[in-house]
Amino acid sequence: MENDYCLQYREGPANISRMSSNRVEAFSDGVLAIIITIMVLELKVPHEASLEALANLVPVFSSYVLSFLYVGIYWNNHHHLFHSTKQVSAGILWANLHLLFWLSLFPFFTAWMGENHLAPVPTAAYGVVLLMAAVAYYILQLAIIAHQGPKSLLATALGSDWKGKLSPLGYISGILLAFVSPWISGALYAFMAAIWLIPDRRISRVLERDEK
Amino acid sequence: MENDYCLQYREGPANISRMSSNRVEAFSDGVLAIIITIMVLELKVPHEASLEALANLVPVFSSYVLSFLYVGIYWNNHHHLFHSTKQVSAGILWANLHLLFWLSLFPFFTAWMGENHLAPVPTAAYGVVLLMAAVAYYILQLAIIAHQGPKSLLATALGSDWKGKLSPLGYISGILLAFVSPWISGALYAFMAAIWLIPDRRISRVLERDEK
Amino acid sequence: MENDYCLQYREGPANISRMSSNRVEAFSDGVLAIIITIMVLELKVPHEASLEALANLVPVFSSYVLSFLYVGIYWNNHHHLFHSTKQVSAGILWANLHLLFWLSLFPFFTAWMGENHLAPVPTAAYGVVLLMAAVAYYILQLAIIAHQGPKSLLATALGSDWKGKLSPLGYISGILLAFVSPWISGALYAFMAAIWLIPDRRISRVLERDEK
Amino acid sequence: MENDYCLQYREGPANISRMSSNRVEAFSDGVLAIIITIMVLELKVPHEASLEALANLVPVFSSYVLSFLYVGIYWNNHHHLFHSTKQVSAGILWANLHLLFWLSLFPFFTAWMGENHLAPVPTAAYGVVLLMAAVAYYILQLAIIAHQGPKSLLATALGSDWKGKLSPLGYISGILLAFVSPWISGALYAFMAAIWLIPDRRISRVLERDEK
Numbered sequence: 081m082e083n084d085y086c087l088q089y090r091e092g093p094a095n096i097s098r099m100s101s102n103r104v105e106a107f108s109d110g111v112l113a114i115i116i117t118i119m120v121l122e123l124k125v126p127h128e129a130s131l132e133a134l135a136n137l138v139p140v141f142s143s144y145v146l147s148f149l150y151v152g153i154y155w156n157n158h159h160h161l162f163h164s165t166k167q168v169s170a171g172i173l174w175a176n177l178h179l180l181f182w183l184s185l186f187p188f189f190t191a192w193m194g195e196n197h198l199a200p201v202p203t204a205a206y207g208v209v210l211l212m213a214a215v216a217y218y219i220l221q222l223a224i225i226a227h228q229g230p231k232s233l234l235a236t237a238l239g240s241d242w243k244g245k246l247s248p249l250g251y252i253s254g255i256l257l258a259f260v261s262p263w264i265s266g267a268l269y270a271f272m273a274a275i276w277l278i279p280d281r282r283i284s285r286v287l288e289r290d291e292k
Numbered sequence: 293m294e295n296d297y298c299l300q301y302r303e304g305p306a307n308i309s310r311m312s313s314n315r316v317e318a319f320s321d322g323v324l325a326i327i328i329t330i331m332v333l334e335l336k337v338p339h340e341a342s343l344e345a346l347a348n349l350v351p352v353f354s355s356y357v358l359s360f361l362y363v364g365i366y367w368n369n370h371h372h373l374f375h376s377t378k379q380v381s382a383g384i385l386w387a388n389l390h391l392l393f394w395l396s397l398f399p400f401f402t403a404w405m406g407e408n409h410l411a412p413v414p415t416a417a418y419g420v421v422l423l424m425a426a427v428a429y430y431i432l433q434l435a436i437i438a439h440q441g442p443k444s445l446l447a448t449a450l451g452s453d454w455k456g457k458l459s460p461l462g463y464i465s466g467i468l469l470a471f472v473s474p475w476i477s478g479a480l481y482a483f484m485a486a487i488w489l490i491p492d493r494r495i496s497r498v499l500e501r502d503e504k
Numbered sequence: 505m506e507n508d509y510c511l512q513y514r515e516g517p518a519n520i521s522r523m524s525s526n527r528v529e530a531f532s533d534g535v536l537a538i539i540i541t542i543m544v545l546e547l548k549v550p551h552e553a554s555l556e557a558l559a560n561l562v563p564v565f566s567s568y569v570l571s572f573l574y575v576g577i578y579w580n581n582h583h584h585l586f587h588s589t590k591q592v593s594a595g596i597l598w599a600n601l602h603l604l605f606w607l608s609l610f611p612f613f614t615a616w617m618g619e620n621h622l623a624p625v626p627t628a629a630y631g632v633v634l635l636m637a638a639v640a641y642y643i644l645q646l647a648i649i650a651h652q653g654p655k656s657l658l659a660t661a662l663g664s665d666w667k668g669k670l671s672p673l674g675y676i677s678g679i680l681l682a683f684v685s686p687w688i689s690g691a692l693y694a695f696m697a698a699i700w701l702i703p704d705r706r707i708s709r710v711l712e713r714d715e716k
Numbered sequence: 717m718e719n720d721y722c723l724q725y726r727e728g729p730a731n732i733s734r735m736s737s738n739r740v741e742a743f744s745d746g747v748l749a750i751i752i753t754i755m756v757l758e759l760k761v762p763h764e765a766s767l768e769a770l771a772n773l774v775p776v777f778s779s780y781v782l783s784f785l786y787v788g789i790y791w792n793n794h795h796h797l798f799h800s801t802k803q804v805s806a807g808i809l810w811a812n813l814h815l816l817f818w819l820s821l822f823p824f825f826t827a828w829m830g831e832n833h834l835a836p837v838p839t840a841a842y843g844v845v846l847l848m849a850a851v852a853y854y855i856l857q858l859a860i861i862a863h864q865g866p867k868s869l870l871a872t873a874l875g876s877d878w879k880g881k882l883s884p885l886g887y888i889s890g891i892l893l894a895f896v897s898p899w900i901s902g903a904l905y906a907f908m909a910a911i912w913l914i915p916d917r918r919i920s921r922v923l924e925r926d927e928k
Binding site: 315318322326327330334385386389392393396397399400407408411412413414417 | 529530533534536537538540541542544545547549550551553554555558569572576579580583701
């Protein structure tokens, strides 16, 4: 197997219409790097120079940490996903932009939830954005599998996607429970992040088995 | 055809004055990634934690979605354009910066239109920016064709550029209709985005025919 | 001459301490892309939806256009500069960060000058930042020439650097004239940008002569 | 030793689960470029057009310069660190995100310290963030050494890491002294930056010795 990035040029004009996954990854990297960083701009600098001023920011900071983790997790999984993808179709491209759209809403909803100290509506709304990002990620997986065929490595590797199936349930529970106790929702969102923190070894497992 | 990026180095000092298109694409990618992401900073986090607060943001959100789509479309088409371009002239470079300039105004005019709930003047102004970006894109195409010659692949591929010709008409209609009913303008802008969502297959079609 | 990027890896551990210029260019590209884009965040969205509201922003917009041009010019020249540079020393690295520092102040001083409708002090301050960026660029050139030796291509190419010598004079005049008439300073800054808009052909000319 | 980036593709599917360090560096570069640039957004443009208005900003500007230097230093050392790393484990990846997290708090705490003219609590808080970033960098080094083995080049090179050992002491002193005189803390933070400004030659020294 050859370097796809070089191939792209060596093959010449015929491949003008095809876009290599490198390009999409670089653009997604850029967007994710910006999302993860500009969230900090929503942390409004307090006018007082006291520890109390900082203590008041604890919910805002906690939301920031949570969203930082989620964007980190998406960045991580996004790469594992695209590592098994050499060329992208228009469908994959737009599925990817769809995912980036929902992730781009993280700074707004993180700030809304944090500034309102986990009030019910913002906490539920944050869960909706988490849910939509998870749905968008799922659609992106389907688009890649559709492009590669059902027997692709990715399709096999994702066979037992228990995390991907559990996550939406967790987010939906969080959305509903926000109207009972938003703190439970917050804990649930944090827990769902924790189970994703362990990087996705599904793909590597299948491949290692394959190599034997 | 060889990898231009590698050539750039293999040829040695003689190519110092030439800039490969990779560099321009990377910089444009960076700017587009930032534009698409910082628009979200114009979504001001409401102080109330109610659904009504969120409902009030519907026009702002809709503007955001529309602009996100437009930047996504420009990113997509930009790459298709530069994929057929190996080396860039000073003219191409400045034509590209000119396009990025108009795209950089999207966050401002998106926010102005959204916050004023599609009032006539901001809605017309948004259309002007869409129009100017389309004009800048057209100039960029001309600059690339001028560099490659009239018989270039790009020139052939763009022969029947009905989308490129229809878009300015759509934007001009939107600008004028904003003073009758800005909502028609909004719908028109959304419709023009929709016809661009289908990625540009003109170039690929010509090339595929060529290969036969 | 071989692909430096590949060399970097093929040579193995011995090159750990050397940093290829690609890396520095990529980081600089990122910073310049962000500077050129976040300046738009300083354009505060007016609350009124009238043409007058937009007309009031003309000085702010003009400053934005001017600074956009300057960052575009620096990006352009920066690449011409680094194209002739394969490996960077610590000195080059810090000279480059020093240049980026002054460029990073563009958004602040652009906004200050624009919002105060070219009042004397902000207009002079803007000139100081332009001057410091030009000085930083000059230091960067010296650092690169010091690394490559006085007979390097760059040193030869820059022999008759009339633009580089004229610019500081223009900025200093602008700074002083700001206290007489800031509009003359503004026109002078715009004029200095205009003479830089023509890309730097010095390096290419020398090289083309060399090849004959 | 071969180009890892090329290997990644040539080896084919088997390497899906491994992430090359290039990717991590590119993402970190993006985040660092954004952090170093958006800090300038915390410099609030004054409404008055006088020199006094600018003079009032001296503490804010000084904080900005200090943080700019620190992010520059981290960017510099980060590359020296990853240059000796070809492939990254999940541990390295999360240790890297952990470092980026603390660096992402720089803009907030820089602004808080600057706007309060180095009041005790914000100055101490700034020191805590410097300390945590240093700790995160140390953990990242451990994660890389754990991945490469105790006899790796990096482990040898870092043997006499006096700067890495001195820095936390300096930051802790700064945190405590902030309650006595925050200006001493500020001077101490600036001094710690100064000793890091000299790029990390430890790794290169060991390697050069190795080559002989």
